Amino acid sequence: MPRGDGTGPPSGSGPGRGRGAGRGGKGAGRMRGTTPGAGPGGDCVCPNCGARISHRVGTPCYNLICTKCGTKMVRG
Numbered sequence: 838m839p840r841g842d843g844t845g846p847p848s849g850s851g852p853g854r855g856r857g858a859g860r861g862g863k864g865a866g867r868m869r870g871t872t873p874g875a876g877p878g879g880d881c882v883c884p885n886c887g888a889r890i891s892h893r894v895g896t897p898c899y900n901l902i903c904t905k906c907g908t909k910m911v912r913g
């Protein structure tokens with residue numbers, strides 16, 4: 838294998854420039870809960886101001902609106 842006068846690999850495999858490195862999204866990831874379909878009980882939480890209200894069975898938290906800031910509630 839003649840080698841020494843290497844001109845380098847034909848197609849350089851350098852570190853590609855910028856791609857990936859996702860910039861943080863704004864919205865909080867939805868459904869990062871531990872239990873899918875959390876059972877009855879628990880709280881609904883406002884992701885914006887942190888207000889909590891007790892969850893009503895049969896009413897998904899995201900159907901509730903925070904009484905303080907108007908943000909949709911999420912499962913707490």
Ligand SMILES: [Zn+2]
Nearest residue numbers: 883886903906
């Ligand atoms: Zn709120």
